[in-house]
């Protein structure tokens with residue numbers, strides 16, 4: 001039997017004026033799966049995952065996330081759903097005027113999140129431990145390196161114990177070694193939190209380490225699908241070129 005589906009998006013369309021970004025794209029994410037999405041800059045990767053959590057309203061299509069029909073949710077239902085879907089934004093901005101602890105407390109307060117076992121401080125500490133940065137709890141963002149900021153942004157995503165994580169360029173702007181560490185961390189988080197994830201990336205090392213399979217987006221749909229090894233040996237030069 002197929003593994004349980006946690007995201008099913010069908011025939012999604014989205015245009016901005018005459019700029020037709022999504023043109024009938026389909027996407028299925030299974031429980032426990034790490035799915036990579038690659039494609040040229042501006043092709044619509046971020047738009048796609050924003051549609052999945054309705055930060056952008058698609059023009060047409062169907063989206064089911066964890067058994068909920070996303071396009072028919074009211075705002076309460078949408079808030080409930082977004083607690084289960086962590087979103088690591090491209091750029092991953094922290095609130096500069098807040099300490100790491102306050103940054104992590106923010107989603108707990110906003111969503112009135114309660115955990116059965118852990119109190120707020122324990123939740124914050126658990127998340128920071130998961131990304132290896134418990135020591136940074138009282139630091140301000142300005143005191144953190146780029147790689148540390150990414151980890152803290154990830155800890156902030158983990159705090160609500162999401163079932164799905166949408167990573168938008170988790171390693172952009174980092175050196176190769178730090179990118180590798182973040183990619184390994186994505187795998188570790190899947191084990192620890194039992195998540196499924198969509199990982200948008202330009203970083204082929206990240207795709208190789210962190211994904212089970214990769215979809216290449218072009219002209220508003222997924223054109224090619226395969227594992228890293230399959231795609232890097234694809235007969236089309238255009239496909240192989242992503243892997244150079």
Ligand SMILES: Nc1ncnc2c1ncn2[C@@H]1O[C@H](COP(=O)(O)OP(=O)(O)OP(=O)(O)O)[C@@H](O)[C@H]1O
Nearest residue numbers: 016019021039040041042043044045046047048090
């Ligand atoms: N809110 C918006 N209003 C108008 N146009 C938008 C909006 N959001 C995105 N776009 C346009 O949609 C296209 C796709 O953008 P998107 O951010 O999804 O690209 P991307 O594939 O994530 O690129 P990158 O790899 O550079 O992050 C771009 O042309 C962008 O200008």
Ligand SMILES: [Mg+2]
Nearest residue numbers: 045046090168
């Ligand atoms: Mg993007």
